[in-house]
Amino acid sequence: MTSAETGYNFAYLDEDSKRLIRRALLKAVAVPGYQVPFAGREMPMPYGWGTGGIQVTAALIGPDDVLKVIDQGSDDTTNAVSIRAFFSKTAGVATTTVTGEASIIQTRHRIPERPLKPGQIMVYQVPIPEPLRWLEPGETETRVLHALGEYGLMYVKLYEDISRHGRIATSYDYPVEVFGRYIMSPSPIPRFDNPKLDRSPALHLFGAGREKRIYAVPPYSPVRSLDFEDYPFAVQRWPEVCAICGASDSYLDEVVLDDGGRRLFVCSDSDYCAGRAGKGSPPQ
Amino acid sequence: MTERPGLAPGFEDYGLSSQRVFRLALGCLSRPCRALDFEAREGRPAWPLPPVAAALALTLLDSATPVWLSPSWRKAGDWLRFHRGCPVGGQAEKAAFILAASPAELPPLASLNQGSDRYPDSSATVIVASVLPLDGRRPWLAEGPGLDGPVIFEGHGLEAGFLDQWRGNRAAYPRGVDIFLAGEKHLAGLPRSVSLADFSGGDSRCM
Numbered sequence: 090m091t092s093a094e095t096g097y098n099f100a101y102l103d104e105d106s107k108r109l110i111r112r113a114l115l116k117a118v119a120v121p122g123y124q125v126p127f128a129g130r131e132m133p134m135p136y137g138w139g140t141g142g143i144q145v146t147a148a149l150i151g152p153d154d155v156l157k158v159i160d161q162g163s164d165d166t167t168n169a170v171s172i173r174a175f176f177s178k179t180a181g182v183a184t185t186t187v188t189g190e191a192s193i194i195q196t197r198h199r200i201p202e203r204p205l206k207p208g209q210i211m212v213y214q215v216p217i218p219e220p221l222r223w224l225e226p227g228e229t230e231t232r233v234l235h236a237l238g239e240y241g242l243m244y245v246k247l248y249e250d251i252s253r254h255g256r257i258a259t260s261y262d263y264p265v266e267v268f269g270r271y272i273m274s275p276s277p278i279p280r281f282d283n284p285k286l287d288r289s290p291a292l293h294l295f296g297a298g299r300e301k302r303i304y305a306v307p308p309y310s311p312v313r314s315l316d317f318e319d320y321p322f323a324v325q326r327w328p329e330v331c332a333i334c335g336a337s338d339s340y341l342d343e344v345v346l347d348d349g350g351r352r353l354f355v356c357s358d359s360d361y362c363a364g365r366a367g368k369g370s371p372p373q
Numbered sequence: 374m375t376e377r378p379g380l381a382p383g384f385e386d387y388g389l390s391s392q393r394v395f396r397l398a399l400g401c402l403s404r405p406c407r408a409l410d411f412e413a414r415e416g417r418p419a420w421p422l423p424p425v426a427a428a429l430a431l432t433l434l435d436s437a438t439p440v441w442l443s444p445s446w447r448k449a450g451d452w453l454r455f456h457r458g459c460p461v462g463g464q465a466e467k468a469a470f471i472l473a474a475s476p477a478e479l480p481p482l483a484s485l486n487q488g489s490d491r492y493p494d495s496s497a498t499v500i501v502a503s504v505l506p507l508d509g510r511r512p513w514l515a516e517g518p519g520l521d522g523p524v525i526f527e528g529h530g531l532e533a534g535f536l537d538q539w540r541g542n543r544a545a546y547p548r549g550v551d552i553f554l555a556g557e558k559h560l561a562g563l564p565r566s567v568s569l570a571d572f573s574g575g576d577s578r579c580m
Binding site for chain 2: 108111112113118119123148233235236292
């Protein structure tokens with residue numbers, strides 16, 4: 090086994106742990122949107138830094154994979170850089186920042202702007218997998234609600250949003266219904282990204298390390314963002330375009346420039362932006 | 374060594390082989406009813422099971438997964454216990470994995486562990502030896518997650534009566550069993566989320 094760092098198993102995680110995660114992943118794919126409990130392991134980083142996603146990636150990854158890691162759309166932030174380095178070190182795999190070249194994309198809270206392809210796998214880092222958790226704190230209760238498909242609470246929450254704000258104000262982690270059965274948290278992606286999940290050709294796997302849950306959306310699965318007939322689901326739009334590449338179709342981050350309140354908007358997806366601006370990502 | 378099939382070797386490199394086999398299994402469940410070529414380069418002549426089923430068993434089984442073996446495959450019990458430490462020989466209803474040498478040796482799906490409403494993931498997974506249809510004689514229409522619209526599924530040697538069993542399995546969703554069809558050189562997945570209908574009979578019942 091050739092890994093860059095000796096003394097660790099391939100991709101860090103031991104084979105017993107990988108196997109139980111793999112069995113959980115197969116169940117998760119068979120029951121789209123259902124949260125499979127798994128015996129999550131301690132990883133060499135704190136909860137909140139992607140321990141769930143890393144365990145899923147470690148159970149998936151092989152020598153032929155090409156890994157991309159993004160954090161809020163960017164390949165260059167601390168979390169993304171260190172997870173990429175973690176897997177090059179422990180598994181010796183190739184990494185990339187180019188969406189189209191990756192076989193596995195681990196992500197914290199964005200789906201890339203470039204359409205995903207069949208065969209690609211998205212791995213999400215999930216802080217709170219239970220979409221009903223803020224409405225019903227008890228795990229035994231939420232289990233029953235999921236078992237019964239009793240999701241009235243969630244609609245009441247969205248309705249309260251409308252009565253308070255005049256619209257559904259939930260802007261990220263916007264709940265979805267998967268394959269007409271389970272209500273699922275898409276992880277804190279902006280609701281701008283929700284439509285990309287619907288009938289996506291890629292496989293989407295979600296790992297929550299602290300809460301020890303794994304769930305999945307198989308390719309081409311119907312994923313519906315919850316809404317009401319008179320308040321249909323809609324994504325955010327900006328009057329501005331990206332200040333670097335001029336994109337009008339991507340998710341924009343607001344950057345404050347000075348104390349005078351000047352600001353500009355740039356693409357959150359750094360690969361998409363660099364590609365459009367003609368500065369393709371450097372080969373790795 | 375050949376007189377002791379229970380001690381036949383497993384994977385030469387467990388980490389790399391199990392990763393490769395798992396990715397294939399994941400691909401089969403997430404793109405159901407499609408036979409993926411399985412180049413069983415791990416397979417050894419001494420294995421007591423056909424290479425694809427054996428590789429899948431080595432990849433997924435361990436002490437947490439009680440296994441039930443169909444009569445023709447009982448001889449593999451020692452080998453599985455030796456390599457994976459899995460409990461073998463209990464009742465089919467309580468097994469986490471069902472390994473069957475042919476669709477005819479498969480217990481009725483409804484008699485297997487279906488999981489519970491709260492924990493549908495606790496259900497059984499079936500690995501059954503199958504054959505690719507020689508003449509496409511049993512065209513079924515498959516529909517569900519992982520499929521970009523309905524596809525023709527040629528049954529892989531499953532009996533005609535399987536369709537009724539599968540309807541029952543599908544009706545219990547999200548409870549139910551998931552099936553891997555392990556051929557000589559291919560693997561296909563049939564997760565519980567997929568509905569099958571008789572294509573020739575014009576039955577267009579879907580999810």
